[in-house]
Amino acid sequence: MEGASASQAQPAASNPTQRLTDLGQRRTYLGMAWRRFRRNKLAMLGLAVLVLMIVFALCAGLISQYITGFALSDQNLMNAYQPIGAENHLLGTDDVGRDVATRLAYGARVSLGVAGLAVLGAMTIGVTVGLMAGYHGGVIDSLAMRFVDIMLSIPTLFLLLLVATLFTLNALALAGLIAAVAWVTLSRLIRGEVIAAKNRDYVDAARVVGAKNTRIIFRHILPNVAPVVIVWASLAVPALILTEASLSFLGLGIQPPDPSWGNMLSNAQRVWSRSTSLVVLPGLAIYITVFAINLMGNGLRDALDPRLTD
DSSP: OOHHHHHHHHHHHHHHHHHHHHHHHHHHHHHHHHHHHOHHHHHHHHHHHHHHHHHHHTTTIIIIIIIOOOTTTTOOGGGTTTTTTTBBBTOOOOOOBBHHHHHHHHHHHHHHHHHHHHHHHHHHHHHHHHHHHHOOOHHHHHHHHHHHHHHHHOOOOHHHHHHHHHHHOOOHHHHHHHHHHHHHHHHHHHHHHHHHHHHSHHHHHHTTTTOHHIIIIIIIIIIHHHHHHHHHHHHHHHHHHHHHHHHTTTTTTOTTSSHHHHHHHHHHTTTTTTTTTHHHHHHHHHHHHHHHHHHHHHHHHHHTTTTTOO
16 A cells, blocks of 8 residues: 555656756757747848837837927828928828828837737637647537638638628727637647647646646646747738738728828828829838748748757
8 A cells, every 4th residue: 555655646746857857848949949040040030120110110109209200190281292201201291291101100000019919819719719629629629610610611801891891990899800710720720739739648647647637738738839829820910910901901990090001001092193102111011021020930930840950
């Protein structure tokens, strides 16, 4: 009896050591991934450009106050269609004399903010559904995956246009709407990873020492599927930026006078023959941001690939 008790106590006693070993392995893995990412010059370039865009968006108020000297609402019809490099207007003015640089900065805040909130919402829903379906299986898995199949069978843009037509959307509501349709592909990815992970040795060991399902899911399985989530998010953000821009361009997203890169393009299409810069500048902002995030996402995907070694 004493030998049996000792053998049962041994896994529990060694549990802290095992935890430290797992933590060390995870830190080593993340360290190697970061080194691989840093060696990827294009990925680092993408990261640098993205950081600059985020700073540009966060500092919109400071740019308006100290650099351009014009508030978002300031307009002067006498100064309409000023070209790039005009006096007091570095990037010119639009059709009602509003400063384009100021509107680009505030538009960056809206476009990046909507995409960021949407990807966080989609990650929350997709990871939760994928974890529950993959780990528990059975009826939960069947119901969740049938719902995912239904969502995937509906054209995403059609669904977004339908809802946006029925309701007036602010930035937060638009982010929620995009998140509500963007999570389905992630849930399938996570489900597959969880099905593979739940039968591995470290999960079986956790069950042997009496760990509950919740602890196994969030302590042992979730950290091991996190790289999939990170890569998905980095590649999804560009698509969500384009989705927001498309809806705003069609007049169903962010409504004027609040600027976003999409509705700046929409406004410019009426007057592009008078000032092509009104089309080029927001379009270039979207292109540069999406391209930079794609470069960073590809770098993250390669860096987090477990098949690669230093």
